[in-house]
Amino acid sequence: xxARVGVVLFPGSNCEHDVVEAIGSLGGKGEIVWxxxxxxxxxxxxxxxxxxxxxxxxxxxxxxxxxPVMGAVRELAAAGxxxxxxxxxxxxxxxxxxxxxxxxxxxxxxxxxxPVELRVxxxxxxxxxxxxxxxxxxVPINHFEGNYTCDEATLARLQGEDRVVLxxxxxxNGSVDDIAGICNEGRNVVGLMPHPERAVxxxxxxxDGAVLLRxxxxxx
Amino acid sequence: xxxxxxxxxxxxxxxxxxxxxxTIERSLPALGFDSVHGVRVGKAMRxxxxxxxEAAARGQVEELCKRFLTNPVIEDSVVTVVPxxxx
Numbered sequence: 001x002x003a004r005v006g007v008v009l010f011p012g013s014n015c016e017h018d019v020v021e022a023i024g025s026l027g028g029k030g031e032i033v034w035x036x037x038x039x040x041x042x043x044x045x046x047x048x049x050x051x052x053x054x055x056x057x058x059x060x061x062x063x064x065x066x067x068p069v070m071g072a073v074r075e076l077a078a079a080g081x082x083x084x085x086x087x088x089x090x091x092x093x094x095x096x097x098x099x100x101x102x103x104x105x106x107x108x109x110x111x112x113x114x115p116v117e118l119r120v121x122x123x124x125x126x127x128x129x130x131x132x133x134x135x136x137x138x139v140p141i142n143h144f145e146g147n148y149t150c151d152e153a154t155l156a157r158l159q160g161e162d163r164v165v166l167x168x169x170x171x172x173n174g175s176v177d178d179i180a181g182i183c184n185e186g187r188n189v190v191g192l193m194p195h196p197e198r199a200v201x202x203x204x205x206x207x208d209g210a211v212l213l214r215x216x217x218x219x220x
Numbered sequence: 221x222x223x224x225x226x227x228x229x230x231x232x233x234x235x236x237x238x239x240x241x242x243t244i245e246r247s248l249p250a251l252g253f254d255s256v257h258g259v260r261v262g263k264a265m266r267x268x269x270x271x272x273x274e275a276a277a278r279g280q281v282e283e284l285c286k287r288f289l290t291n292p293v294i295e296d297s298v299v300t301v302v303p304x305x306x307x
Contacts, residue, residue, distance in 0.1 A: 059291055102293040109239045149236065149294060
């Protein structure tokens, strides 16, 4: 059965079509869902895409977490379905409390937009199950506030529970412990700053992101 | 009910790196300000609130800070509540 993946469009999202296209190219069915909708019935998974939801006013994700659709996102997450936050979507998931920590301004105060190398440091998550442990993937980043931070107890817990799923090979933004992506306790909610949907075809410079989205489609 | 003027100052918690503050601090010697240290950049928000008394107003604002105006993972807030100035 083809996995149906809802891709949430907040006012200010700008990567939703890329995600829908990438999922379609990998054999899934991506469909855009308006942030004002209150149901995700019929969807096997949901992606919160990149962009500037609600203008990133106050803080990235601070207003998006109150969007009507977030109730349904929480329900899907609680039911164990894959919930993925990419870039701004990761920021929304931390603001919503579905993932711990926060994303700060990049250490060098520069907007970063370039391919980076990521190391798969856990394959026990809905986004990395098809990848190999230690595999290095080239995937673009595109963010100003991607510097992951959390308190020491949270970091120790993430490390101890094998919940850091992706790390930067060469840390571009100052993230603690080189963190590029983490998952929740259930391993079905994953947030990451890099954009796998922009690396699903050689024509885009890399197809390394495909293994991540394929993992998602396999679980969904 | 009375009206109160509120000032919420949001700042990064101690120990959280502040690249903006550090950049400002590094640029000051070039302007001849050699004695400035510890620059931290935050946000200030001002608004009015109606409440029975000052304590009730403060309680509501603190709840608002906790749930929305700050991200407690990285930010603290200082709340100032005073009776509204009649205009």
